[in-house]
Amino acid sequence: MVNPNPRDKYGDAPIFEFMDLYTSLETLNDDQVLDWSIEDTVKTGYNRLLKLLLSRSDVIVDFRDHHGQTPLLYAAEECGYDVVRLMIESGKVDFAELYAQSLPGQIGPQLMES
DSSP, rough: OOOSSOOTSSOOHHHHHHHHHHHHHHOOOGGOOOOOHHHHHHHHHHHHHHHHHOOTOOOOHHHHHHHSSOOOOOOOTTTOOOHHHHHHHOOOOOOOHHHTOTTTEEEEHHHHOO
């Protein structure tokens, strides 16, 4: 059986590589794209790939990378509304856990202390 949640030497899972690739595609301009239809297909395909990943029961999305960031936080900062919406609608994001373990300086711990 294949492990759907392997980690690299930094402890990051494949979903972070996916998010990096997704954001790098967003920064391309027309001169950098050899075939516009391929770019459009790739952009559309990544949302389908994310849906497929999120549909699996064995994919974990509530973990932090070596920078302390979750896939949802990364998506909110770098990928835009559609990716965030897909992740939230999957039902796999534990908002209570995300709130409780927010990074220092973020709103979660500040509100919990007051």
